Amino acid sequence: MIRFEAVGKRYPGGGEALATLDLDIAPGEFVFLTGPSGAGKSTLLKLVALIERPSRGQVIVNGQSTRQIPRRRIAQFRRGLGIVFQDHKLLADRNVFDNVALPLIIAGFSPRDINRRVRAALDLVGLANKGPRNPMTLSTGEQQRVGIARAVVSKPPLLIADEPTGNLDPELSLEIMRLFERFNELGVTLLIASHDIDLITRLGHRRVMLAEGRLVGDTAADGSGYDVDGDPAYGQD
Amino acid sequence: MARTRRSERGPRRSGPGMVARIRAYFRQHAHHSLGALGRLARQPVASLLTVAVIGIALALPAGLNVLVANARVLSAGWESAVDFSVYLQHGLELERAEALAAQTRARSGIAAVEIISAEAALAEFREHSGFTAALESLGENPLPHTLVVRPAPTLDAGAVAALAAELEALEEVELVQLDTAWVERFLGIIDIARRATEVTLLLLGLAVIIIVGNTIRLDIQNRRSEIEVMKLIGGSDGFIRRPFLYGGLWYGITGGLLAVILTGAALLALAAPVGRLAGLYGSEFSLVGPGMAGFAALLGAGTLLGWLGAWVATARHLREIEPT
Ligand SMILES: Nc1ncnc2c1ncn2[C@@H]1O[C@H](COP(=O)(O)OP(=O)(O)OP(=O)(O)O)[C@@H](O)[C@H]1O
Ligand SMILES: [Mg+2]
Numbered sequence: 017m018i019r020f021e022a023v024g025k026r027y028p029g030g031g032e033a034l035a036t037l038d039l040d041i042a043p044g045e046f047v048f049l050t051g052p053s054g055a056g057k058s059t060l061l062k063l064v065a066l067i068e069r070p071s072r073g074q075v076i077v078n079g080q081s082t083r084q085i086p087r088r089r090i091a092q093f094r095r096g097l098g099i100v101f102q103d104h105k106l107l108a109d110r111n112v113f114d115n116v117a118l119p120l121i122i123a124g125f126s127p128r129d130i131n132r133r134v135r136a137a138l139d140l141v142g143l144a145n146k147g148p149r150n151p152m153t154l155s156t157g158e159q160q161r162v163g164i165a166r167a168v169v170s171k172p173p174l175l176i177a178d179e180p181t182g183n184l185d186p187e188l189s190l191e192i193m194r195l196f197e198r199f200n201e202l203g204v205t206l207l208i209a210s211h212d213i214d215l216i217t218r219l220g221h222r223r224v225m226l227a228e229g230r231l232v233g234d235t236a237a238d239g240s241g242y243d244v245d246g247d248p249a250y251g252q253d
Numbered sequence: 254m255a256r257t258r259r260s261e262r263g264p265r266r267s268g269p270g271m272v273a274r275i276r277a278y279f280r281q282h283a284h285h286s287l288g289a290l291g292r293l294a295r296q297p298v299a300s301l302l303t304v305a306v307i308g309i310a311l312a313l314p315a316g317l318n319v320l321v322a323n324a325r326v327l328s329a330g331w332e333s334a335v336d337f338s339v340y341l342q343h344g345l346e347l348e349r350a351e352a353l354a355a356q357t358r359a360r361s362g363i364a365a366v367e368i369i370s371a372e373a374a375l376a377e378f379r380e381h382s383g384f385t386a387a388l389e390s391l392g393e394n395p396l397p398h399t400l401v402v403r404p405a406p407t408l409d410a411g412a413v414a415a416l417a418a419e420l421e422a423l424e425e426v427e428l429v430q431l432d433t434a435w436v437e438r439f440l441g442i443i444d445i446a447r448r449a450t451e452v453t454l455l456l457l458g459l460a461v462i463i464i465v466g467n468t469i470r471l472d473i474q475n476r477r478s479e480i481e482v483m484k485l486i487g488g489s490d491g492f493i494r495r496p497f498l499y500g501g502l503w504y505g506i507t508g509g510l511l512a513v514i515l516t517g518a519a520l521l522a523l524a525a526p527v528g529r530l531a532g533l534y535g536s537e538f539s540l541v542g543p544g545m546a547g548f549a550a551l552l553g554a555g556t557l558l559g560w561l562g563a564w565v566a567t568a569r570h571l572r573e574i575e576p577t
Contacts (some may be wrong), residue, residue, distance in 0.1 A: 065485070067485075067575075067576050067577065088489075088490065091484065091489040091490070091492070092487070092489070094484075094485065094486065094487040095486075095487035097487075099485055099486070101485075105481075105482045105485070107482060109479075118483075118486060119486050119487060121281065121284060122483075122486065122487050122488045122489075122492055123487070124273075124274065124277025124278070124280065124281060125277070126273070126280070127280070166486065
């Protein structure tokens with residue numbers, strides 16, 4: 017589903033955010049991306065979403081090298097991708113229903129289909145009766161769930177999330193993660209960046225660990241794989 | 254390679270897929286046009302100010318244009334209705350001059366003939382010119398008898414010229430002089446006014462583009478985060494651009510409508526005093542408005558300029574906004 021081939025990323029005027037990274041994520045996998053602050057987690061996700069482009073190597077998403085996607089086709093590419101943000105990025109000038117409907121409007125769905133799909137998505141995240149509300153009047157956890165509903169409403173095969181529980185307390189975080197697990201059961205591939213080692217360990221999915229732009233650990237759901245213990249960059253966080 | 258691609262796309266392009274896509278297209282346009290209108294309505298003061306500026310900027314050249322058009326209507330009859338002076342041979346007896354005046358008066362195509370005797374002309378000249386001493390030294394009256402002929406208003410310019418030529422051919426007539434210089438001057442002024450109107454139209458049209466462009470630019474800045482979100486969830490450049498283009502379109506339409514109202518109101522307000530003034534000069538003249546076509550053109554110009562302004566602003570500023 018996602019393959020990184022010797023990917024390096026250097027920001028203009030910045031240091032090396034990623035250095036020669038190789039990574040392979042199969043369809044249907046549930047992968048956590050962890051590592052200390054500045055490790056390059058967000059950068060990796062941005063390369064997947066074509067918010068940034070690699071300086072070296074190539075990123076292959078859904079069998080297509082992002083290098084071959086010109087600027088004008090990025091929008092179309094992103095429609096096959098669900099993105100969840102830490103600050104959920106909901107639009108304050110429209111209600112919950114319209115926020116969730118946005119990807120479908122962009123894709124040109126009929127009002128009937130939009131209605132049906134938005135209801136289903138809101139139902140899935142447990143906000144079936146919150147459609148007419150303004151998102152700013154909802155609790156942080158509810159807002160994040162609206163963001164997730166918007167990310168999945170067009171049924172993308174791949175969902176990426178950058179610290180989706182960063183602003184939530186442990187209980188709400190677990191709730192959100194359970195929600196992601198349900199999508200995974202429905203066949204969605206997930207790549208989630210998170211700091212929350214406790215929660216990640218508890219859920220027991222594949223863990224990819226980064227430190228200083230390098231892959232320092234890759235543990236499968238059953239605990240097999242490698243882990244670079246004692247790396248000074250990792251574990252201090 | 255190309256073949257497999259085509260066959261992949263084939264089923265989606267044909268049949269109901271195409272219809273669905275066309276319907277989706279119109280649905281999105283409806284969504285964006287109404288959305289943009291709603292946005293204007295939600296900030297009524299700011300919108301009204303912008304619309305007022307556009308309306309005034311468009312009404313000004315439209316009003317000037319009406320003025321020029323009316324001046325031309327007014328002057329259209331003048332070239333033929335102008336008086337001309339018929340200078341008779343020097344030394345012709347007054348009786349013969351008077352007989353000629355009566356004869357001329359009887360012709361068709363003549364509205365009035367007035368005779369100014371050499372003596373009367375001299376007296377008037379003496380009074381106004383201040384050359385009294387010079388005239389005294391001349392001894393005899395250097396001025397001839399003159400007929401001032403006013404052609405019938407029904408004559409066109411050609412007929413007037415023909416009439417003048419006929420009179421000039423008469424034995425008693427020395428010279429016929431048409432007093433068209435001032436008409437030509439007036440027409441020259443109208444021509445300048447027309448040019449000035451065109452320049453004003455050009456400049457104020459540019460101003461409307463700039464006003465709308467700037468308003469849309471601010472709108473884009475205010476909605477920066479929204480635009481980023483749209484881009485992140487797969488909104489194409491065209492999709493993101495459209496609400497702003499419709500915003501400009503609405504500004505243009507409402508501004509054009511206001512210009513129509515302002516111009517119409519100004520015409521109504523002027524109609525009565527102009528009628529009174531024309532009455533004082535014994536004229537049938539009344540103000541001519543721009544007509545349906547003129548008002549439609551005004552509305553169309555507003556719409557086009559608004560859209561253009563938004564187009565320029567979006568072309569320049571939307572690309573700069575990329576999610577990070
Ligand atoms: N736009 C940018 N310009 C320059 N340098 C950047 C930019 N974005 C990130 N970096 C640098 O790249 C490195 C990796 O940053 P990144 O945001 O990917 O880390 P992260 O793992 O997501 O950290 P955090 O856990 O704090 O979110 C950091 O050193 C950061 O300073
Ligand atoms: Mg980050």
